[in-house]
Amino acid sequence: MIVQLHTDAAERDFRIYSTQIDTSELQPLIRKLLPDQGCIEVQRDVEGKEHLWHTHDVDETLVVLEGHLRFYWDSGEKIGGPGTVISLPAGMSHGSVALEGGATYLIAFHQVNLSHHDE
DSSP states (O other), X not given: OOOOOBOOHHHHHHTEEEOOOOXXXXXXXXXXXXXXXXXXXXXXXXXXXXXXXXXXXXXXXXXXXXXXXXXXXXXXXXXXXXXXXXXXXXXXXXXXXXXXXXXXXXXXXSOOOGGGTTO
């Protein structure tokens, strides 16, 4: 599985990391996202589905598998497509909207370092 990390100042502020993930190899990614006990969520949003401003009590890690999402937060926004990893700290106010064609993504309910998920 190939992973390349690219960040800029806005990405570091929101802890968003763009990666190139070979989605044909989902098993190693899923294993890395899974907690010791528990689950991850597979989310499908139709085009135009918006998750308005909200926060979470726990850190979350999202991995976009298909389609595109516009993520926004109080200091900016980012369009995320396949391979984009979103790292949301607990308590951070944010929202998202699925763009043309909708989007499918994985959600882990904890912080995950995916820069080495192929190990």
